[in-house]
Amino acid sequence: MNRIQHDAAQLRAFNRFHTGRIGVLNERMLDSRLSLAQVRVLYELSARNGVLASQLARELGLDPGYVSRLLAGFRRKRWITTAPASADKRRRPIVLTKAGRAAFEPLDRRSQTEAEAMLAPLDSSRRRRLGEALRTVRELLGDSSLAAGPVVLRSHRPGDIGMVAQRHGELYAQEYGWDERFEALVAGILARFIENFKAERERCWIAERDGQFLGCVFVVEKDADTAQLRMLLVEPAARGLGLGKQLVAECVRFARSKRYRRMVLWTNSVLDAARHVYESFGFRLVEQGKHSAFGKDLVEQTWELDLAAN
Amino acid sequence: MNRIQHDAAQLRAFNRFHTGRIGVLNERMLDSRLSLAQVRVLYELSARNGVLASQLARELGLDPGYVSRLLAGFRRKRWITTAPASADKRRRPIVLTKAGRAAFEPLDRRSQTEAEAMLAPLDSSRRRRLGEALRTVRELLGDSSLAAGPVVLRSHRPGDIGMVAQRHGELYAQEYGWDERFEALVAGILARFIENFKAERERCWIAERDGQFLGCVFVVEKDADTAQLRMLLVEPAARGLGLGKQLVAECVRFARSKRYRRMVLWTNSVLDAARHVYESFGFRLVEQGKHSAFGKDLVEQTWELDLAAN
DNA sequence: TCCATATAATTGCCTTCAGCAACTAATAGA
């Protein structure tokens, strides 16, 4: 069994577990008179005012005729009414009545209570771990309704040094085939960064979203007048957000505020995306040369930005 | 909304997502003539020879009468037979016939293919992340059938250096309140380990289970006669498995095989569990002294093991 | 030893579920 087959088998095992664990709870919904389909429709109605029957059918994967009948049933109980028609007279947006809300509310509360009961045996750190895992699954299986949190920049704390080294190591291995010596180089730089850390002259930014590492950048003192930008990294998952620019902008702003006169950085010709970011800030290529490292033949470059200008 | 209510809401959101995403796929099982219940029963039958109808009903949450009818249907198609009765004549263990297996096999393969298709858009690191998340969810929601894989020891590869540093940093921060300078120390040691790596004299072991980091240990050359054991770490989740002993045993065996005459290690008085492991291998405390590091006052110790003995 | 009680499996009865196709009404496109 190869890797993807194994992963798929895991996914199936999870699905069986989940239908067993959750599905059964739902089947005859919490000893109300309502079927699972009815509850799902009610939930949608309560969450989104004015949905169309056709939307419900499509999104919940139900037969349109069946949905029509379910809705007819709700209408008979006066749980829903048809909203004043829009321009298109075929459409009849559905809204829950007060009675409908009242009928749904205890179900909703009950289901909430069940979920809480499931979490009760877990301590808060486990709950957080569970929450992250659930979010990860949804994200990776492409839940479009999953609202992403904001990107936050923060300074470093324990665990970050290793994380930054690890992501450098894995990413550059994946994308450029560099071997573990690159990761070691980064680890060494990071180690020195912490050991000689000058809070007034140096800084790092870790970008996260929902606790997930998205990228980082470091500014270290090269000499009294020169700041060095190091270890700019943007996760593939975060590309296209302008995160690289944002991180470099922080560095430049910081360096200016600390009265550095110039900023330099070392990079590599294969890193196209990064180069474009540097260029956009006015960095100029001042030196380059071939070298061999990390199991590859590379062209290293030194870029410089005059901070005194403009 | 307090914390647990929020978490419960997340769980419910996940359940809705999952039933939408997976449930629907299953409903009318892959355009075969079989219902979801039939497929679930078939799956159980194929996985466990000789189950009882009552077990199926209980474990899948189905009505016994319904199960009986499903099985009668299968029996009519000659997909199952009743195994020779056990001592208890009420019980009729069910076994799949060859025809039953043949009927299930394409379904199973199809479902496997569907799962693979779902994973196809994910690269391998995302797949690993997904697999971990799925496993976490099952573990935390108490899936008793979750069998843990074997613990495997392997050598290092890109990403490990950072991971090892990160776990040192986070764990020691959590458990002993050491600050990020400890992580930096570890990162520096790791960087030098890779940069000066002598494949014939040095080695590291990373312990994993199901792709999850469980612990590590390193052996580096101190001088021609002396091996140094460094960075022994066992994750809290893996404690009690004897992993610490196993890792140290690998180190000692390796050092012996490379003709080192002694093995030394540096540790700290607060690390009780590790000390016991060292003692059990015959390490003797040869030196200790107070020092301040990582924001704490500590007692560092040097231990030594004579490899020439016995 | 015998009886009350429990477990395993089956069957009859019945309601609800839910797929399919035909149908109406309104709209959009050519």
Add this chain to the structure above:
DNA sequence: TCTATTAGTTGCTGAAGGCAATTATATGGA
């Protein structure tokens, strides 16, 4: 203006599946 498409409804129907009664066997006391 004609045609195709979309939104929603309705009739028909087989299957799903809950509940209770029934049979056969086991088991644990008195």
